[in-house]
Amino acid sequence: MGALVGLASNRASAQERSELRTRISFSAPSTCPDEQRFRALLAQHSEAIVDDDAPITLRIEVTKDEKGHRGRVALLTVEEEGTREVAAKRCEDVVRGLALFSAIALDAYLERLAAEAHAPPAPPPAPPSLPVVEQEQASRAVTSDAPRKRIARPPASRSVxxxxxxxxxxxxxxxxxxxxxxxxxxxxxxxxxxxxxxxxxxxxxxxxxxxxxxxxxxxxxxxxxxxxxxxxxxxxxxxxxxxxxxxxxxxxxxxxxxxxxxxxxxxxxxxxxxxxxxxxxxxxxxxxxxxxxxxxxxxxxxxxxxxxxxxxxxxxxxxxxxxxxxxxxxx
Structure with missing residues (x-):
């Protein structure tokens, strides 16, 4: 467990951590620790700021079965990533494990963003060779930049x-x-x-x-x-x-x-x-x-x-x- 904490704590710099914002969608039985308790546990491992308007969502789901409790964490960006599951008899232990895996998922996401930001831009692909007539027609054509696609932000989770x-x-x-x-x-x-x-x-x-x-x-x-x-x-x-x-x-x-x-x-x-x-x-x-x-x-x-x-x-x-x-x- 200590190795996991060290891994979650050392992946990103303090400045990058302070800029990371996420929403939290939390659902658990009434006998389990509530969302405020989960936030307090998450704050022990991550400096991510909880913001309802953040572009990413941290989804926490805890259920109860005949063997105890089972929890699942997933980070929703443009797709679902960082999925982990925790099972234990006590719900408190499940929530603690989910808080730790949430910090690891957030740091992995932050590390990927930093790598993409520092990666050199890929060279544009060479245009295919065209016949002379098509080249003249292409030179006379009026070109315009295509509108950039907006990355759809996942809707806020409102689980009840x-x-x-x-x-x-x-x-x-x-x-x-x-x-x-x-x-x-x-x-x-x-x-x-x-x-x-x-x-x-x-x-x-x-x-x-x-x-x-x-x-x-x-x-x-x-x-x-x-x-x-x-x-x-x-x-x-x-x-x-x-x-x-x-x-x-x-x-x-x-x-x-x-x-x-x-x-x-x-x-x-x-x-x-x-x-x-x-x-x-x-x-x-x-x-x-x-x-x-x-x-x-x-x-x-x-x-x-x-x-x-x-x-x-x-x-x-x-x-x-x-x-x-x-x-x-x-x-």
Whole structure:
């Protein structure tokens, strides 16, 4: 590996390296290091500048199979060159290998450009001998330079990787007076990787307060709600941690009941809230991720439960939430 690093580092001068610009097309499963991590690894071996308007494209593709992970790198100029493949059980090792081979491919391309620039121009071919009549006609013909062909720049790669996952979580919130509402939920999430990862999650949740004695009766409270989180961008911290701040919306129903004989009452009301949630994930291997989240939502429809004897509890102006669970990828 050290010999390869030396080969990638000594092929071109520092001045030529600083002038090399390339685009990067990166696609990998969500459990792998992201494009920012790949750029950092590439910068350890190459001084090439990443530029979306560069005339060449460095295409990186990582896939997962039953044996682990497999990656492929190709440099797209006027044709595909510098193709290499890397296979390993850990995706981190694959991405590291692709970064090294990318630096070697970039240096080889730079060396070829330098050789072409310093090569002496080839002598023009001798014109074929023509009969005397044709020579006179050719001398009278008006010649013009043919337009030079432009080398078509390869189109920018806009590959998009889509992944899906299911989640299970337990949580608590202060949504009914001073008592905590404990709940559980299941969710489905769709992720999109295109330069950075974004996701959309929808989850169905059920929650309830622990029944408590109120005067001569028992007070109970429960709620069911659909929660939607839109995460515009996930930020990776190292190989296993990631986090996102996501706008959130909830819609559902709440039910409160007091079975007191004199002042008993049952009420069913709609629930609607808007807010945000901070989500943090830690990967366990290549399949399972643990997730913790904290949030704050503001009820749009306030819920104050009243009986003949007066107010039993009121919905707070801001509802803090907290959950902990697991996420399992399905594709």
């Amino acid at each position: 990787v889509v992944d899906g996952a299911v989640g299970f979580a337990l949580g608590a919130r202060n949504a009914a007076g001073s008592g905590l509402v404990y709940g559980a939920g299941v969710s489905g999430e769709l992720g999109i990787m295109h330069r950075f990862r974004s996701s959309l999650r929808a989850g169905l949740n059920l929650g309830a307060r622990v029944p408590e004695t109120h005067r001569e009766g028992t007070l109970s409270f429960g709620m069911a709600w659909l929660q939607i989180d839109a995460c515009p961008g996930w930020v990776a911290f190292g190989r296993t941690f990631s986090a996102a701040v996501c706008p959130s919306a909830e819609i559902g129903v709440q039910r409160a009941a007091l079975d007191d004989i004199a002042m008993g009452r049952t009420e069913l009301r709609p629930w609607l809230s808007l807010g945000g949630v901070g989500r943090m994930r830690a990967a366990l291997g290549n399949t399972v991720e643990l997730e913790a989240s904290v949030g704050l939502v503001a009820p749009v429809l306030r819920y104050d439960f009243l009986t003949i004897g007066g107010e039993v509890f009121a919905t707070p102006n801001l509802v803090p939430t907290a959950t902990f669970g697991a996420v399992l990828p399905i594709f």
